[in-house]
Amino acid sequence: MAEVQVKESGGGKGKSKVKKGAGKPDMTPMVDLGFLLITFFIYTTTFSKPNTMVYNTPKELPADEVEEKELDIKVSNTITIILGENDRVFYYQEPLQAVVADDLKEVDYSAGPDGIRTAILRLKAKALDQDFWTVIIKPTDESTWANSVDILDEMAITESNKKAVVELKQVEKIAYYTKIGKPVPAE
Amino acid sequence: MAAVKPKRHGPAMDMTAMCDVAFLLLTFFIMASSFKSEETVTINTPSSVSLDLIPETDASMVSIDSEGRYYFGIVDPSQRDDFAKILSDKYDLGLTNKEIVGFTTLAEVGVPMKQLKGYINLTENQRAKYDLTGIPLDSTDNELVDWVKTFGESFSDSKITVRGDGSTPYPALRNLFSEFSDADLNKFKLLTKSEK
Numbered sequence: 175m176a177e178v179q180v181k182e183s184g185g186g187k188g189k190s191k192v193k194k195g196a197g198k199p200d201m202t203p204m205v206d207l208g209f210l211l212i213t214f215f216i217y218t219t220t221f222s223k224p225n226t227m228v229y230n231t232p233k234e235l236p237a238d239e240v241e242e243k244e245l246d247i248k249v250s251n252t253i254t255i256i257l258g259e260n261d262r263v264f265y266y267q268e269p270l271q272a273v274v275a276d277d278l279k280e281v282d283y284s285a286g287p288d289g290i291r292t293a294i295l296r297l298k299a300k301a302l303d304q305d306f307w308t309v310i311i312k313p314t315d316e317s318t319w320a321n322s323v324d325i326l327d328e329m330a331i332t333e334s335n336k337k338a339v340v341e342l343k344q345v346e347k348i349a350y351y352t353k354i355g356k357p358v359p360a361e
Numbered sequence: 362m363a364a365v366k367p368k369r370h371g372p373a374m375d376m377t378a379m380c381d382v383a384f385l386l387l388t389f390f391i392m393a394s395s396f397k398s399e400e401t402v403t404i405n406t407p408s409s410v411s412l413d414l415i416p417e418t419d420a421s422m423v424s425i426d427s428e429g430r431y432y433f434g435i436v437d438p439s440q441r442d443d444f445a446k447i448l449s450d451k452y453d454l455g456l457t458n459k460e461i462v463g464f465t466t467l468a469e470v471g472v473p474m475k476q477l478k479g480y481i482n483l484t485e486n487q488r489a490k491y492d493l494t495g496i497p498l499d500s501t502d503n504e505l506v507d508w509v510k511t512f513g514e515s516f517s518d519s520k521i522t523v524r525g526d527g528s529t530p531y532p533a534l535r536n537l538f539s540e541f542s543d544a545d546l547n548k549f550k551l552l553t554k555s556e557k
Contacts, residue, residue, distance in 0.1 A: 201376030208383030215390035226522060226550035227411040231542045257531070313531040319425070320407035320527030322534065323553060327409040341535075 227326060251301045252308045253294060255325060256342065256350055259316035263325075264353065265293055273345055275352035283324050290325070294332045309337040314350065401469045401493065402426045407527040409553035416550070420520045421512040423505065424469050427526040429533035430495025433508045434469030440516060441465040447515045448508070454478055471495050473504055498540055505537075506544045513546075524552040 249269050256264045256278065264278040281290045294309065301307045309329060313322050322339070329337050342350065351358040404424050417437060424432040435441050445464040449456040452474055456464070463481040464470075471493035472480045483491060498505040513519045521541075525534060541547070 198375075201380045205376055205380045205383050208380060208387055212383065212387050212390060215387065223414050224406060224524075224552045225409065225411050225555050226413045226415050226552055227409050228413070229523070229549045229551050231538050231547045231549070233545070233547050234542050313535075315530065315532050317531045318527060319525040319529040319531065319534055322531060323407040323409055323525075323527070323551065326551075327411070327553075330410060 227323070227330075229326065248302050248306075251303055251306045252310060253297050254310040254312060254346075255290065256346065257311070257313040257317035257321045257325060258350065258354060259314065261318075261321060262354070263290055263321070264350065265290065266349075267297060270343060271345060273349050275349045278349055278353045280353075283321070291328055291332060294328060294334060298332060298334065307334060307336060309334045311337060311339045312342045312346065313339065314342060401467065401471050401488075402432060404524055404526045405528075406524055406552050406554050408556045409551075410556055411553060413550070415522060415552060416520050419516045419518055420522050420550075421509055422469065422522045422524055422552070423509065423537065425523070425525040425529050425533055425537065426495075427528045429529060430471060430493065431498050431505050431537070432469040432471040432493075433496055433505060434467070435512065436522065438465055441467075444512055444515050448474070448511050451511055452507070456481070473497060474507075498537065500540075503540050503544070506540060506546070509541070509546060510544065520550055521546060521548065522550045522552050
């Protein structure tokens with residue numbers, strides 16, 4: 175420990191009372207205080223800032239400005255992902271009208287061989303035209319926000335830039351609820 | 362001959378340098394830190410690989426808790442007083458200067474405008490017990506849109522960040538995006554945690 179060194183003034187005769195420079199102050203409590211304050215500031219500081227993901231929704235046009243455009247997207251250029259309850263996720267690659275419960279393949283949110291990422295990448299590689307590769311995301315009412323963010327994240331990872339978040343059609347609802355073995359909710 | 366014994370001192374360390382370092386760090390942290398504002402709700406955002414950071418200024422923040430209630434907040438604390446003034450004038454809330462200062466300490470507001478004045482005047486403990494209803498957002502009363510629009514009018518180039526709890530059911534978000542889309546607000550930044 176740092177200590178104040180008081181020099182023994184030998185003798186004891188008159189002249190010895192002259193101070194020989196100030197003693198060294200003990201810095202230990204000051205250092206303690208300094209580190210205590212540092213600790214306090216570290217704990218109260220918001221360090222890691224959250225990051226953000228850009229999400230744009232389509233602009234709603236007034237009815238008279240809507241252009242009916244028939245976009246010809248080949249089924250093999252698309253994947254439809256249905257976000258289900260309890261972190262379950264299904265995908266299919268069928269024409270919308272023809273989809274039945276057996277077409278839905280269940281995957282999970284992991285990056286492993288059973289994960290949605292593998293499925294997206296596999297179908298993307300097989301797509302007829304890479305430029306028109308489209309992902310359609312359909313979150314059900316039971317899915318959570320984390321599920322949607324996870325899937326949007328997969329879009330960034332698999333570089334699927336054409337994507338849309340849309341509602342489930344009745345035919346898909348029937349397929350989905352049949353798949354998970356629950357009654358289809360009334361419309 | 363008697364050997365000259367060197368005088369024994371206890372081991373002494375010079376603390377000056379250590380003290381300097383400690384206070385240097387202290388100064389750094391004081392300058393670099395921004396204090397956490399009083400959080401009304403705890404929201405556990407999902408994580409993503411995105412690298413964009415949250416904008417520091419001109420950003421409003423719509424939070425959705427796991428129950429699907431909506432909250433409104435402003436990211437930069439120094440913009441909160443200007444916003445409160447404009448909001449108070451526009452909707453005739455009659456906030457006093459003291460209440461506007463009180464507003465700046467709130468990270469987010471979870472009460473409708475009509476109750477805002479009363480909510481600010483509560484103490485911290487009372488606020489914690491307050492039964493928050495969230496800001497209404499449905500087809501009959503889309504007050505949250507008014508908050509965001511007022512913010513957009515107050516600060517040019519404003520951005521809307523959406524901070525949803527990971528366990529929020531999707532319909533609460535669908536409602537948010539469709540109501541905002543009807544009000545011609547289409548660009549959002551979704552707040553997420555970094556995965557690293």
